[in-house]
Amino acid sequence: MNYNYRHLYYFWVVAKAGSMSKAAERLGMAIQTISTQVHELEKSLGYLLFKPAGRGIALTESGFAALKVADEIFSLGEKLPELVRDAAKAPKSKIAVGVSDGLPKLVTKQLLEPILKHKDVLLIAHEGEFDDLLAQLALHKLDIVLADRPAPNNKNLNVYSEQLTKSPMAWYIPKILIKDNKKVFPECLNHLPILLPTTHSTVRALLDQWFTKNNVVPNVVGEFEDSALLKTFAASGLGVFPAGRLIQKDLKDTYEIELLGSCDDIYEYFYAIRSEKKIHHPLVEAIIKR
Numbered sequence: 001m002n003y004n005y006r007h008l009y010y011f012w013v014v015a016k017a018g019s020m021s022k023a024a025e026r027l028g029m030a031i032q033t034i035s036t037q038v039h040e041l042e043k044s045l046g047y048l049l050f051k052p053a054g055r056g057i058a059l060t061e062s063g064f065a066a067l068k069v070a071d072e073i074f075s076l077g078e079k080l081p082e083l084v085r086d087a088a089k090a091p092k093s094k095i096a097v098g099v100s101d102g103l104p105k106l107v108t109k110q111l112l113e114p115i116l117k118h119k120d121v122l123l124i125a126h127e128g129e130f131d132d133l134l135a136q137l138a139l140h141k142l143d144i145v146l147a148d149r150p151a152p153n154n155k156n157l158n159v160y161s162e163q164l165t166k167s168p169m170a171w172y173i174p175k176i177l178i179k180d181n182k183k184v185f186p187e188c189l190n191h192l193p194i195l196l197p198t199t200h201s202t203v204r205a206l207l208d209q210w211f212t213k214n215n216v217v218p219n220v221v222g223e224f225e226d227s228a229l230l231k232t233f234a235a236s237g238l239g240v241f242p243a244g245r246l247i248q249k250d251l252k253d254t255y256e257i258e259l260l261g262s263c264d265d266i267y268e269y270f271y272a273i274r275s276e277k278k279i280h281h282p283l284v285e286a287i288i289k290r
Helices: 005-017 020-027 031-045 061-089 105-116 130-138 203-213 227-235 245-255 282-288
Strands: 050-053 056-059 093-100 121-128 144-147 159-174 193-197 219-224 241-244 257-275
Touching: 005 020, 005 031, 005 061, 020 031, 031 061, 056 061, 093 105, 093 130, 093 282, 105 121, 105 144, 105 159, 105 227, 105 245, 105 257, 105 282, 121 130, 130 144, 130 159, 130 257, 144 282, 159 203, 159 227, 159 245, 159 282, 193 203, 193 227, 193 241, 203 257, 219 227, 227 241, 227 245, 227 257, 241 245, 245 257, 257 282
Parallel strands: 093 121, 093 144, 193 219
Antiparallel strands: 050 056, 144 257, 159 241, 159 257
16 A cells, blocks of 8 residues: 555545535645545545535545544544653653563562663553463563563564573471471471462472472462462461572561572573564663673
8 A cells, every 4th residue: 555644634634624625724725635635545545435425525434444543543643742742851761561470579570670770760560461461562562571481482473582590499488387397308398388389380380290209298278379479478377388599588588488498400480571673672671681
């Protein structure tokens, strides 16, 4: 198609004005010029947008469809001066980050620290299902997605993954349960109440295999999709739980939770997923190069 937005704009003004003459008057142009521009649009689209109606014109069905799209386009255009003015008053670099709901919150905070050090940054964080976030990323509604798994191989998504870091797993215990622990690790896990992530987390299957390998029959008293909720219940004394060594200091400082033992043969992996485009948000680059 060889039409441009000027053709569409003239059509839009004619449709709103109700006639070629009123549109020409509103635009300060000759009727013939307006008519020519509208005909160029019709020729490019292959459909008539107006039809005779008495002494005037009316929209065809195709015209109504085109008007609906034009309304959306030029209504947004009318907001442009206001948006530019507001941006100039409070210049901030905005970054929209998708956070997979399987990603531990304390890890998310660490992964985003490089951009939080920048001044005048507006961080917009969206937590959601992994597949939903990838769809939003592919539509350029997000600048980056943080997850505990890479994106699947799907050419239709046009996204790619980069591993940011990995962390060996360990087991942690709240202070209130330390006095009840009479066994050495990992045997003690047969006797202590255990909290686990749901199968939503990629590490859950690895933990189940680890139990079998180490002859542990866990007494699972809770499974949590939200990692922050799991740690909150753990801190209250509900049970011991697995988490990455990456957040060991945060667990101690924030929740007064101590290290119980390591399972260094299991790792959590953390990925940044971004769209395949030539120009990337500078704050996205800061996360990648952390």
